[in-house]
Amino acid sequence: MQKVDLIATATFGLEAVVAEEVKALGYHDVQVENGKVQYRADLSAIARSNLWLRTADRVRLKIGEFRATTFDELFEQTKALPWADWISEDAAFPVEGKSVKSTLFSVSDCQAIVKKAVVESLKKTYKRDWFEEKGPLYKIEVALHKDVATLTIDTSGPGLHKRGYRGLIGTAPLKETMAAAMILLSRWKPDRILMDPFCGSGTIPIEAALIGQNIAPGMNREFVSEAWPVIPRSIWREARAETHDLARYEQKLEIIGTxxxxxxxxxxxxxxxxxxxDDLIHFQRMDVRDIRSKRKYGYLICNPPYGERLGEWKQVSRLYGEMGRTFAAELDTWSFYIITSDEQFEEHFGRTASKKRKLYNGNIKVDYYQFYGPKPPRPAVVAPGE
Structure with a gap:
């Protein structure tokens, strides 16, 4: 099958998580860079990556990469790329761009030149002077970084965080991709109870349920590349059938959102x-100070209010102190995974994290504080005859 070069874009700090997901899909020619994971795979990877990647922002098809310090270089090298191998004669192909630390710093000029170059390339193949652009969408991006231009086409459409289940949302919501990353980084297993005491619109519990039953996050949505004639419909049919085959609907879960x-x-x-x-999650109204559980060795994963959200650091620090005291008293065998922008969180919480990881929740710099609880005892081994 035809080989393609793909780029799964990622929020800063989540590149390694996305790379793990890519490898879990069976793609091992993987390169991890800032903000993206590049990999080479067969054509079916376009469908499978969009359907299965929980923590990537989107999946881009890489058409070419080259050095360009002049507009002539950008035009000629863009024109030489095999655009007609992907873009159909009736396609719409808008161009967006970005430029970082590059000689060609005018994004609008770079976009216009790339557009013109793609048109000239397609003219040679389709033998026409004008394109109506009313067909399938191929959104092209020219990304310049330190004078290296990377030309890609978006295969996803709306970002991968848009699973299709979240309509109305609360204030400053946590993206589905970040919620999934928090769960994957915790190494939670479906046989352990999971609780989110600040569940809001339910993103963390819902993502946990999808992970727990191995339900593909893109199962119930569409992707822009499904309309591309170059990708056989059989590839998408088989990829979607795989999502149903691999789902573990029989897996029992104990997930609580309060x-x-x-x-x-x-x-x-x-x-x-x-x-x-909805049948896998128990939602309940409860103040964080009233959190209790008879269950042992659970996982508490949450996105509590930040100072940016409440506007008063004193109120936030008091809340974090109440969390620390309640969790220590009532959930003494549990592990806690908490994301916040408060750099003094450990002081307020009353405990030093086992590990913390720098991330970005939207444009807010945050830390993911991880407090490891004790490991559950191993089941006693009964010798034969006892």
Whole structure:
């Protein structure tokens, strides 16, 4: 099958997580760079990557890469790329761009030159002077970094965080991709209880349910490349059939989402229903100070309010202190995974994290604090005859 070069774009700090996901799909020719993971695979990887990647922002098809310090170089080398191998005669092919630390710093000029070069390339193949651009969408990006131009076509359409289940959202929501990354980084296993005491619109519990039953995050949405004539429909049919074959609907889960706001919990329940996992999550109104559980060795994963959200650091620091005291007293065998922008979080929480990881929640710089609880005891081994 035809080989393609793909780029899974990633939020800063999540590149290694995305790379793990790519390798788990069976693609091992992988390069990890800032903000992206590059890999070479067969044509079916376009469908499978879009359907399965939980933490990537989108999947781009790499058409070419070259050094360009003049507009002539950008034009001629873009024109020489095999655009007609992908872009159909009736296609719409807008161009977007970005430039970082490059001689060609005018993004609008670079976009115009790339557009012109692609048109000239397509003219040679299709023997026409004008393109109506009313067919399938091929959104081209020219990305310049230190004078190296990378030309790609977006295969996803709306970002991969748009799973299709979240309509109404709360204030400053956590993206689905970030929620999934938090769960994957925690190494949570489906046989352990998971709780989010600030569940809001339900993103973390819902993503946990999808992960726990191995439900592909893109199962219930469409992708722009599904309309590309160059990708046989059989590839998408087989890739979607695989998502159903690999789902573990029989896997039992214990996932709890609590919040102090009744109205947002209604949204959470509605979102869980849209995702098809409402029977796997128990949502309950509860203040964080009232968190209790008889279960041992659970996982608590949450995105509590930041100072940016509440506007008062004193109120936030008091909340974090209440969290620390409640969790220590009531969930003493649990592991805690908490994301926040508060650089003094450990001081307020009353405990030093086992590990922390720098991330970005939207444009907010945050740390992912990981507090490891004790490991559960191993089941006793009974000798034969006892």
């Amino acid at each position: 919040d102090a706001d009744d109205e947002i919990l209604k949204v959470a329940r509605r979102n869980a229903g849209e995702a098809g996992v």
